[in-house]
Amino acid sequence: MEERQQKLEETVLESRADLAKKIxxxxxxxxxxxxxxxxxxxxxxxxxxxxxxxxxxxxNVFREDVAEQIREEIVEFERRKQRQNKFIIFGVDEKGDSEDVNFVEKLLNSICPGQKIKTDVTRIGKREVRNSKIRPVLVSTERLRDKREVLNAAKEKLKKMPEYSKIAVKPGLTRKQREEWQQRRSARPATNGEGSGSSETPAGRSVLAPKRKIRTNVTAVEDRATKVHKK
Structure with missing residues (x-):
């Protein structure tokens, strides 16, 4: 009986030890x-x-990118606004300021007879003695309507006037406007055998703010952000 009880106690102790070890x-x-x-x-x-x-x-990079685009558009809008009443005459011999004024007055009387168009005449750029290139004449009108009438009349009548065969009248465009016009002209399909070599010029238009196209190239923005982060 005692032996059995001793074995039972040993079993209990072993069980407790195993349980403690497991715990x-x-x-x-x-x-x-x-x-x-x-x-x-x-x-x-x-x-x-x-x-x-x-x-x-x-x-942050995206915000800077958008802000830069907006700044560029504001500058472009101001440039277009400054040029909205201006057109340029190419091919006028340089003889002097008074001769330029007289030439412009005579030209406008020829293509827009009977109309009183007030103008301000000046040459574009500085005259260089070594450079034989003729500087174009910049003409500013008081009204946008006058500029449009001059451009339309020049387009229709100058080619019929031999005395003005070397003269070209173009609207005063910004660089971006010239690029946009060239793109539209290149994309226009040729008709009646006429290709991109046409002498057509862009018509004078009122100033419009350029459409904003916000670049959302996430990859490019992330690349710039990575560079900023590394710095």
Whole structure:
């Protein structure tokens, strides 16, 4: 009886020892798991903070890009506004300011007879003795309507006047307007055997703000943001 009780006690002790060992092992495993989870959370937090910084960089670059486009459009609008009442005459021999004024007056009387068009006449650029190239004449009118009438009349009548065979009258365009006109002209299909070599000129138009096309090239913006982030 005593032997049996002793064996039972030994079994209980062994069971307690096994249970304690299992609890200890489980606790160690749990602590390791907690440590691993904490490390993963720390990594996730760092990655998230890095991602937030990259997003902020992309947004800032995008804002700068849009702001730059708006500034360019404002400058372009002002340039077009300054040129809306102006046209340019090419091929006029340089003899002097008074001769330029007289030539413009005679030309306008020839192509727009009976109309009183007030103008301001000047040459574009500085005259250089070594350069034989003739500077164009810039003519400003008081009214946009006068400029349009001159351009339309010049387009229809100059080719019929031998005395003005070397003269060309063009609207005062900004560089961007000239580029846009060239693009439209190149894209226009040829008709009646006429190609891009036509002598057609852009008609005078009122000043319009250029349409804003905000570039949304995310890849390009992200590339710029990456460069900013690396700095």
């Amino acid at each position: 200890e092992d489980s606790t160690v495993a749990l602590m390791k798991r907690i440590e691993t989870v904490e490390e993963e959370q720390l990594t996730i937090r760092h990655d998230f903070e890095k991602h937030v910084e990259e997003v902020h960089s992309v947004v």
